[in-house]
Amino acid sequence: MDIQLTQERYINVGFRLKLTAFIAVIVSAPLLLFSPEKIEKILTDITRNKPIASLKESENARGAVCFVSKKCRNQDRCLKRSIAVTVLLALKGKRVSWCSGYCMDPFRAHAWVEVHERPVGEPREVADFVKVIKTPDDAAIKNGDKEEINENGVKNAENTDTIHVRIRDMFSIVADKKTYFILVMILGIMSSLLTLIQPELVSDLISNVGSGNIRDTKLYILIGVIIVSTIITTIQYYILQMISEEAVFRSRKELISHILCLPISNYSKWPSGDLISRMTGDTAKLRAGLIQSAVALSSGVLLAVGASIGLLLKDFTLFLVTLLSIAVSFVLIAVLSGIIQGASYDAQRSMGKLSGKLGNCLHGIKTIRSTNETKNELSKTISEAENVKNCSLKLAKYQALMTPVSNLGLQICGLAVIGIGGVRVTNGSMSVADLMSFVLLLYIAIAPFQQIFSTISTLADSVGALKRIKEINSLPLEDQFDIVIDNNKKYDSVNAVCFNNVTFSYAEHVLGQKTEEYDENLILRDVSFSIKKGECVAIVGPSGAGKSTVLQLIERFYEISNGSISIFGKDYHTMAREELRDKITYIEQNAPLISGTIYDNLSLGNKDITEEKCICALEKVNLSYLINSRFKGLYSVIDENASELSGGEKQRLAMARALLSDSDIIILDELTSNLDSLNERIIKNVVDELRGIKTIIMVAHRLSTTMDADIIYVLEHGRIVGSGNHSELIKTVPLYYELAKEQMLVK
Numbered sequence: 025m026d027i028q029l030t031q032e033r034y035i036n037v038g039f040r041l042k043l044t045a046f047i048a049v050i051v052s053a054p055l056l057l058f059s060p061e062k063i064e065k066i067l068t069d070i071t072r073n074k075p076i077a078s079l080k081e082s083e084n085a086r087g088a089v090c091f092v093s094k095k096c097r098n099q100d101r102c103l104k105r106s107i108a109v110t111v112l113l114a115l116k117g118k119r120v121s122w123c124s125g126y127c128m129d130p131f132r133a134h135a136w137v138e139v140h141e142r143p144v145g146e147p148r149e150v151a152d153f154v155k156v157i158k159t160p161d162d163a164a165i166k167n168g169d170k171e172e173i174n175e176n177g178v179k180n181a182e183n184t185d186t187i188h189v190r191i192r193d194m195f196s197i198v199a200d201k202k203t204y205f206i207l208v209m210i211l212g213i214m215s216s217l218l219t220l221i222q223p224e225l226v227s228d229l230i231s232n233v234g235s236g237n238i239r240d241t242k243l244y245i246l247i248g249v250i251i252v253s254t255i256i257t258t259i260q261y262y263i264l265q266m267i268s269e270e271a272v273f274r275s276r277k278e279l280i281s282h283i284l285c286l287p288i289s290n291y292s293k294w295p296s297g298d299l300i301s302r303m304t305g306d307t308a309k310l311r312a313g314l315i316q317s318a319v320a321l322s323s324g325v326l327l328a329v330g331a332s333i334g335l336l337l338k339d340f341t342l343f344l345v346t347l348l349s350i351a352v353s354f355v356l357i358a359v360l361s362g363i364i365q366g367a368s369y370d371a372q373r374s375m376g377k378l379s380g381k382l383g384n385c386l387h388g389i390k391t392i393r394s395t396n397e398t399k400n401e402l403s404k405t406i407s408e409a410e411n412v413k414n415c416s417l418k419l420a421k422y423q424a425l426m427t428p429v430s431n432l433g434l435q436i437c438g439l440a441v442i443g444i445g446g447v448r449v450t451n452g453s454m455s456v457a458d459l460m461s462f463v464l465l466l467y468i469a470i471a472p473f474q475q476i477f478s479t480i481s482t483l484a485d486s487v488g489a490l491k492r493i494k495e496i497n498s499l500p501l502e503d504q505f506d507i508v509i510d511n512n513k514k515y516d517s518v519n520a521v522c523f524n525n526v527t528f529s530y531a532e533h534v535l536g537q538k539t540e541e542y543d544e545n546l547i548l549r550d551v552s553f554s555i556k557k558g559e560c561v562a563i564v565g566p567s568g569a570g571k572s573t574v575l576q577l578i579e580r581f582y583e584i585s586n587g588s589i590s591i592f593g594k595d596y597h598t599m600a601r602e603e604l605r606d607k608i609t610y611i612e613q614n615a616p617l618i619s620g621t622i623y624d625n626l627s628l629g630n631k632d633i634t635e636e637k638c639i640c641a642l643e644k645v646n647l648s649y650l651i652n653s654r655f656k657g658l659y660s661v662i663d664e665n666a667s668e669l670s671g672g673e674k675q676r677l678a679m680a681r682a683l684l685s686d687s688d689i690i691i692l693d694e695l696t697s698n699l700d701s702l703n704e705r706i707i708k709n710v711v712d713e714l715r716g717i718k719t720i721i722m723v724a725h726r727l728s729t730t731m732d733a734d735i736i737y738v739l740e741h742g743r744i745v746g747s748g749n750h751s752e753l754i755k756t757v758p759l760y761y762e763l764a765k766e767q768m769l770v771k
C-alpha cells in the first residue's frame with residue numbers, strides 16, 4: 025500500500041461541544057497566517073495558567089472539531105483542526121500542547137495535539153498509512169467528479185472532462201466591474217432612445233420643410249441628438265473595450281503565472297506552442313465574447329423587452345404565440361450553443377497542436393534541414409494546419425446553422441402571428457389595423473432577438489476558449505501542496521546533500537494505484553549517498569543511468585516515490601522551494617541561456633552582482649573577448665536562443681555564473697561536454713578554486729573532468745554500483761574500469 029485516503033472516524037459528542045467547536049474553528053482560523061512557532065507561542069500564552077486537559081477531554085474536543093470541519097486528509101485542514109482543538113479546550117478553560125512535526129516517514133508536515141506529550145487522535149489514525157500526502161480540497165472534487173492526481177499533485181493532462189465551464193463563468197471574470205457594466209447599460213439605453221426618436225424628428229422636419237419652414241428648431245434638435253448619440257456610443261464602446269481588455273489582461277496574467285509555475289513534469293505534457301496559443305488566441309476570444317454580450321445586454325435585451333411589453337399590451341393571444349415561437353428558437357439555439365462550445369474547444373485545441381508542432385520544428389530546424397526532413401516535417405505541420413481547418417469548418421458549420429435556426433424560429437413566429445391573427449380578423453375578434461400594428465411591432469422586436477441569438481453563438485465560442493484557459497489555471501502549481509513547516513534556519517554543518525533509499529520514476533503515479541508501467545520505469549532504485557559540505561563529488565555512469573535525474577531531484581523538480589532527500593540535514597519536503605533553490609546553483613546540460621544581456625545571464629539568482637565581479641568571472645572562464653568584442657560590453661544582448669554563442673561559450677558563461685553565485689551547492693551537469701581540452705582545463709581550474717568553499721556535485725561523461733573529485737559515485741541502471749576516488753574505482757568497479765579504459769585513462 026502506498027497511499028491511502030480513507031474516511032475519518034468521528035467521535036460522537038454532544039451538541040453544545042459541537043457548537044463550541046464551531047466557534048473554535050472560526051476563532052482559530054486567523055492563526056494559520058502565522059508561522060508554527062508563532063502559533064505555538066500564541067496558544068501557549070492564551071492557555072498559560074489553565075489546568076491540563078485529560079486525554080478523554082482532548083479526544084472529545086478533537087471529535088467535535090472533526091465533526092464540524094469535515095475535511096479529510098488535507099494538511100491545511102489538519103493544521104487548522106489541531107489549532108482549533110487547542111482553542112476549543114482553551115474556551116473550556118483547559119490546556120493542551122499543540123505540535124507541528126512529521127507524522128510519517130517523514131514525508132509531510134503535520135500538526136497534532138498532545139496531552140503529556142502523548143499525541144491525541146490524528147497520528148494514531150494516520151499511523152496505518154505508509155505515506156500521507158496533502159490532497160486538493162474536497163470542494164475541488166465536486167459531485168463525485170474524481171480527478172486523477174499523480175504524486176506531484178498534478179491532474180492528468182488528458183483528463184479535461186472534469187473542467188466544466190458555463191456562460192456565467194465568462195461574467196465572473198468581470199464581476200468586479202459591475203459599476204462599469206451598469207454605466208454601459210445606461211449609455212446603451214440612452215443611445216437606443218436617441219436612435220428611436222430620430223425617425224420621429226426627421227418625419228417632423230420633412231413635413232415642416234414641406235410647409236416652407238426651413239429654420240425649424242427641430243433641425244437643431246436633430247443635429248444635437250445625432251451628435252450626443254454618437255458621443256454616447258463612442259463612450260459606451262470605449263468603456264466596453266476597457267472592461268474587456270482588463271478582463272483579457274487578468275486572464276492572461278493568471279494564465280502566465282500558472283504557465284511559468286507549473287510542476288516541471290507538466291511541461292512535457294503540453295508543448296510550449298500550445299501553451300502560447302492559449303495565452304494569445306483563447307484570451308482574445310474572451311474579449312470578443314465579452315464585448316458582444318455586453319452590447320447585446322445593454323441595448324438588445326432592452327429593446328427586446330420593450331418590444332415584448334408593447335406586443336403584450338397590443339394583443340395577449342398573439343403575444344403568447346410569439347413567446348412560444350421565440351421560446352422554441354431559444355431551446356434550439358441553446359442546444360446548438362452547447363455543440364458550438366465543444367466545436368470551438370476542438371478548434372482551439374487543434375490550433376494549440378499546430379502551434380506546438382511549429383514550435384518544435386523551429387526548435388529543431390537545423391536538425392530538420394540537415395537530415396533533409398524539411399518536406400516530411402512540412403507535411404506533418406500542414407496536416408496539423410489541415411486539422412485546424414477541418415475543426416474550424418465544423419465550428420463554422422454549427423455557427424452558420426445558428427442564423428437560419430434563429431431566423432426560422434422568428435419566421436415561423438411571423439407566419440403563426442399572421443395566420444392566427446388572420447383567423448381572428450375573419451371571425452371578428454381582432455381588427456385589421458390591430459393586426460397590422462402588432463406585426464409591425466413584431467418586426468421591430470426581431471432585430472434585438474437576432475442580436476441576442478448571435479451573441480449566444482459568440483459566447484459559446486468564448487466559453488470553449490475559457491475552458492482551455494481553465495484547463496491550465498486549474499492545474500496545481502509546483503508548490504501548491506507544499507507545507508513548509510521547518511522555519512528553523514539552522515542547518516547541519518556536516519552533510520550538504522543526503523539521499524536515503526531514493527526511488528524515482530517519471531511515469532505517472534496515480535494516487536492509490538501502483539501500475540506495472542510505474543514499476544518497470546523506475547529510474548532510480550534505492551539510491552543512498554551523502555555529500556559532505558565543501559566536498560567535490562562526481563556522478564558517472566553510462567548514458568541513461570539516471571545521473572541528470574539525481575541532480576534534478578536535488579533541485580526538487582520532481583517528487584521522489586520513496587525514500588528521502590535532505591539538504592544540510594533537513595528533509596527538503598519541509599523547506600520552501602525558494603529557500604532550497606537559493607542554496608543551489610544548477611547548471612543544466614547544454615547550459616541554456618535566458619534572453620537578455622550577458623549581465624542578465626551572469627546575475628541570474630544574484631541580482632546585486634557588481635560589474636567588476638562579472639568581468640573577473642568572465643576572465644577566469646576565458647570569455648573576456650565576449651564583452652571586449654561587443655560595443656555594449658556586459659550589456660550586450662544575447663539573442664533568444666543564444667545561437668550567436670557556441671555550445672562551449674554557453675557552458676563557460678554558465679560556469680562564470682556559478683562562480684559568481686553565493687549559493688552553497690553548485691551542480692554541474694555535463695559542463696565540459698562541448699569544451700576543448702584547453703577550456704576543460706580552465707573549467708577544472710575554476711572548479712578547483714571553488715573546492716572546499718562550495719559543495720560541488722558534477723556529472724560528466726569525460727572522466728578527465730571528474731577524476732580529481734573527492735568521491736565518485738558510479739551509477740548504472742539507476743543503482744549506485746560503486747563509490748570512491750578514481751584510483752580506488754579503477755580497481756574495484758569493473759564498469760568504471762571499462763569507462764576509464766575507453767577514455768584511455770588506464771592501459
Ligand SMILES: Nc1ncnc2c1ncn2[C@@H]1O[C@H](COP(=O)(O)OP(=O)(O)OP(=O)(O)O)[C@@H](O)[C@H]1O
Nearest residue numbers: 292530531547565566567568569570571572573574
Ligand atoms: N522528463 C522525463 N520524462 C520521462 N523520462 C525521462 C525524462 N528525463 C529522463 N528520462 C529518462 O530517464 C532515464 C535517465 O535519464 P537521465 O537524463 O537521468 O540519464 P543520464 O544518466 O543523465 O544520461 P546522459 O548521460 O545521457 O545524460 C533515461 O532513460 C531517460 O530516458
